Structures are given as structure tokens and as C-alpha cells.
């Protein structure tokens with residue numbers, strides 16, 4: 366496991382005491398929570414003897430490995446070494462960081478608890494891979510917590526980390542977090558664009574939950590929602606390049622949408638330019654809308670240039686199932702390189718999942734035949750085979766990173782009555798994933814969708830909008846207004862986000 370690619374969104378810390386776990390089996394609880402959306406697990410057990418701890422850690426490791434999430438052990442470095450899990454989490458009173466590092470080697474994850482700026486800076490300097498910041502709120506789960514610092518205390522620490530050169534060090538917060546406060550804790554503790562939390566760590570919200578899988582799903586949605594403004598502010602701060610290789614129909618609209626969301630557009634279809642452009646820290650959009658033999662060659666060369674430079678690529682397989690030429694173009698592109706996000710309607714994503722299918726799609730308009738759970742399964746499976754975050758658009762959009770799948774219920778019918786709104790969503794996603802590079806592409810994709818569709822809702826209900834024609838300029842206005850409000854710290858618009 367590459368420890369620089371860990372997703373800290375929903376961090377489960379276990380507890381084996383009867384007060385929290387009850388009489389349930391810890392491994393089953395953890396498995397359910399991971400199924401629901403937990404992205405990292407810490408086995409925390411202060412009471413069991415060593416043999417029991419090793420046996421339990423082994424069982425948990427079987428589960429976490431199956432889902433590709435890391436397992437850390439709290440405090441007991443020897444247990445982590447013996448079972449060979451991904452690392453440890455140490456508190457201020459536990460083994461010193463240096464000693465733990467010597468025992469574990471350079472590739473294991475070591476997280477450190479910090480409750481003050483001093484502790485946070487010391488741990489960062491020592492080389493911690495992430496920090497657990499707290500205690501946010503007093504909690505019955507851990508009665509001996511030292512200081513309750515609230516979201517404002519977290520924000521001060523994040524600010525200090527950013528000004529000392531640790532802006533990209535992952536952080537989570539802990540203490541009394543649950544589904545009711547997760548979004549607001551993330552919003553209130555954010556020192557964006559300087560630095561924001563990467564996720565939340567919880568014990569009782571998952572371990573004591575009646576249905577840990579449902580609780581994890583709920584927490585994931587709340588956490589992702591709480592991180593949406595951080596993504597938008599990262600775009601506003603970085604003005605990432607959105608390099609569009611797109612179709613004839615949408616060039617102008619896509620460039621305007623890129624500007625409205627805070628990106629810097631370039632419509633460059635000549636692939637010889639891609640190697641230079643890829644070095645500018647932006648992302649590439651490959652849109653198959655008007656495929657030609659020469660266009661396809663350009664796409665291949667540009668994808669390879671961005672892959673080589675580590676720049677994100679968004680694939681928009683427009684009308685992928687319409688003709689055998691397009692099906693074979695999709696196949697070629699998929700075998701050419703790696704994509705950060707693949708976005709399409711149900712039929713397009715279906716074609717991506719099965720390029721040999723003979724199901725013919727009429728034109729490039731969208732229509733839906735699958736239920737939401739079926740679309741979720743499709744997104745999950747395409748994500749697993751391609752390694753990309755997959756977005757299936759429709760009345761309800763589905764986003765999956767292969768393990769975690771979210772649905773978004775925002776949007777407006779006018780989005781379906783104007784050409785290019787699918788393509789310009791691809792452009793929007795490219796800005797988000799470029800600005801959020803090295804962090805969660807799932808969060809970046811959801812942020813792009815939520816911003817886009819809430820802006821459409823706001824435009825759709827405006828009294829000056831009478832149909833698809835007046836909708837387009839109003840939509841650009843609202844995209845840009847959502848960005849400006851967010852940069853000012855006004856995120857009331859986010860209350861309308863329907864992420865589940």
C-alpha cells in the first residue's frame with residue numbers, strides 16, 4: 366500500500382469495551398463499517414493481553430486487506446510489527462515517534478495525536494504521516510482527554526501547520542464527532558485555502574451504532590459534504606488549468622464554465638502541446654463528442670503526456686455506445702492510460718464497462734433504464750476495473766471510487782434541455798480534481814457535481830429564466846456566485862446539497 370495515497374475521510378477507531386461494543390463481535394462491526402465507507406481503521410485496545418491483541422489485529426487485517434483500507438494499531442507498536450499491518454497511531458504519552466519509526470521502518474504509517482500547536486508542529490517535524498487533532502468535543506468514550514479545543518482550536522492548529530510548511534500533511538480530528546456534527550465540524554475547523562481537515566475519526570458513532578454500515582455511509586456523506594467548500598476554495602486559490610480536448614459543439618460553453626468555477630481554460634486539440642501543458646499543474650479533459658481518426662491520435666498522445674507528468678485526466682466518453690467506431694475508440698483510450706475520473710450517462714458508462722456490447726445507443730442524449738442501486742453497481746464495477754472515480758450522471762447521479770459509492774440528488778431539468786451540460790460538467794470535474802490533486806478524487810468529484818447542480822437549481826428557479834435559452838447565462842452567473850460566496854466563507858448554499 367502506498368502510504369501517501371491513504372484516504373482519511375472516515376477514520377474508524379475501535380473500542381472493545383462492553384460500554385461501546387456491547388456483546389457484538391468487533392470484526393463484524395469493522396467489516397460492516399468498512400463496507401459502509403470507512404477508509405482507514407485503527408485497532409485501539411487498552412485492555413486485552415498481548416496474545417488476544419495480536420489475534421484480534423490479525424482478524425481485522427483480513428477484513429481491511431479485503432477492502433484495500435489500511436489497518437493501524439493504537440499505541441502497541443509490537444503488535445503492529447508482529448501482524449505486519451500498515452502502521453500505528455501513537456499518543457503523546459505513548460512510545461516516542463523516533464523509536465516507533467525504527468521498529469516499523471520507513472514505509473509504515475505512523476500517526477500522532479496532537480492537542481496543541483506545539484505538539485502538532487513537533488510531530489510534523491519528527492516525520493509523522495498524519496496527525497489526529499483533538500479533543501474536539503468532550504466524549505464519554507475517553508474520559509482522560511487533556512484539552513477540549515473545539516473546531517476553532519483545530520483551525521488554529523491547521524493554520525499553524527500551513528504557515529510552517531506542513532500544508533499537505535494529512536489531518537483528522539477526533540472527539541465527540543458524529544453524523545449530526547461532522548459537516549459543521551469540517552466547515553468550522555477549515556482554515557482553507559491554507560489548510561483543511563482530510564477527515565474525521567470516530568469511535569462510538571460507528572462502534573456503538575445499531576447498524577455500523579448505515580452509520581458509515583451516513584458519516585461518509587456528511588464528511589464529503591463538509592469538504593466541498595475546501596475543494597472549491599482550492600480551485601479559486603490555484604486557478605488550475607483545465608485543458609480541454611473537446612468537441613466542436615461545446616468549446617465556448619466549456620471555456621466559460623471553466624472560468625465560472627474558478628479554473629483557467631485552454632481549448633487545445635493539438636497533442637504536441639500536451640507535454641508542455643501537462644507541466645502546468647492542471648488537468649486534461651478528453652471528450653469524445655466529435656471523434657475523428659486524427660482526434661483519437663491526439664487524445665492518446667495527450668493522455669500519455671498527462672500520465673507521465675502525474676496530471677489528472679478526466680474521460681468523457683460522449684455517445685460511446687452510438688457507433689462501433691466510438692466503442693472501439695473507448696477501448697483504445699482505456700488501454701492507453703490512466704484516468705482520474707470517468708464521467709458519463711448510464712449508457713456511456715455501460716459501454717465503458719463492456720466495449721464489446723452490441724447494445725446500440727441512439728445519439729448522445731441520455732436516458733435511463735437502470736435503478737439507482739443498479740447504476741451504483743455499474744459505477745463501482747467500472748471504477749474497480751479502470752481505477753478511476755466513476756460518475757454516472759442522471760436525475761440521481763452516482764459517484765464511486767470502487768469501494769465507496771455516493772448518490773447526489775441535486776440538479777435541474779434545464780440541464781437536460783441544453784446541449785453541452787454533460788461536457789461542461791467534465792470540465793468542472795477537471796478543475797476540482799486538479800486543485801485537489803494528492804487528496805481524494807472522490808471528494809473532488811462530488812464537490813464538482815454538487816456545485817454544478819446546486820448552481821443549476823438556483824438558475825432554474827430565477828424569475829428571469831423562462832426556458833433553456835435564458836437558463837444558460839443564469840447558470841454561468843450562479844456557478845460563479847457559488848464560487849464567490851464560498852471563497853467569502855458563505856456556504857449557506859451547501860445546505861441544499863443532497864449527498865447520500
Ligand code: 3NM
Nearest residue numbers: 499500504506507541567568569
Ligand atoms: N482519542 P468518540 S478522543 C480515542 O482526543 C480518542 O485524542 C481522543 O471517541 C483524543 O468518537 C477519543 O466516541 C475518543 O467520541 C473519541
Ligand code: MG
Nearest residue numbers: 440455456459
Ligand atoms: Mg494513546
